Amino acid sequence: MRVDVVSIFPDYLSVLDLSLVGKARQRGLLDLRVHDLRGWTTDRHRTVDDTPFGGGAGMVMRPDVWGTALDEVLEPGARLILPTPSGEVFTQRHAESLASADQLVFACGRYEGIDARVAEHYRDAGVTVHELSIGDYVLNGGEVASLVMIEAVARLIPGMVGNPDSLVEESHGAAGLLEYPVYTKPPSWADLEIPEVLLSGHHAKIERWRRDRALERTAQLRPDMIAALDVASLDKHDLAL
């Protein structure tokens, strides 16, 4: 997979040289390229923004500079991703879908955002454009959101992680529940013990205990996920909880 990131702060993306993503690049699993948007400016001041039509505070990123950059970076079949607070919320489903793309291009907005004609222009040209939010808060730019989404996608690329079993969606289990609490050695720490059942070796009981904790935790922290559960996937024990 090829991933391109276009930003006025390309150094922000240098963390992608480290750890999992860094290794994947060395192994040729991931072709990641970071570009400085200012490389496509033509004026002496390398301007990428201007005042908003209709007035208002802040600045808007110019469509012409973005258009020149994206025309060069986008390959046929690429998905264009615009991190933005006013986008669809990014979920594991998006990560799974994006992991099958040939190329992802992340356009990192700054200031008040990117001129809306950029997304419109590329949609009209038949490019799949995703305006995606990583959560209901405002960052100063799309770089951090891009890092989040690149990590979520990259770890799903075949060969990226040693043990594919570890890719089971930890915190959003296949059953659509939050993960159960996990424990490891030492068995006693800070006067806190391990739940007895986990030391029993009784796998059916352990599985049941873990599911109960996952259901309880989900009901407590994410009632929206409980509401989305497929009731048919629950057994009478679950419903008795």
Ligand SMILES: COc1cccc(COC(=O)c2cn[nH]c2)c1
């Ligand atoms: C493209 O327009 C803008 C405008 C303002 C900030 C940003 C950066 O993205 C975020 O702030 C964000 C992404 N998910 N949650 C928050 C982009």
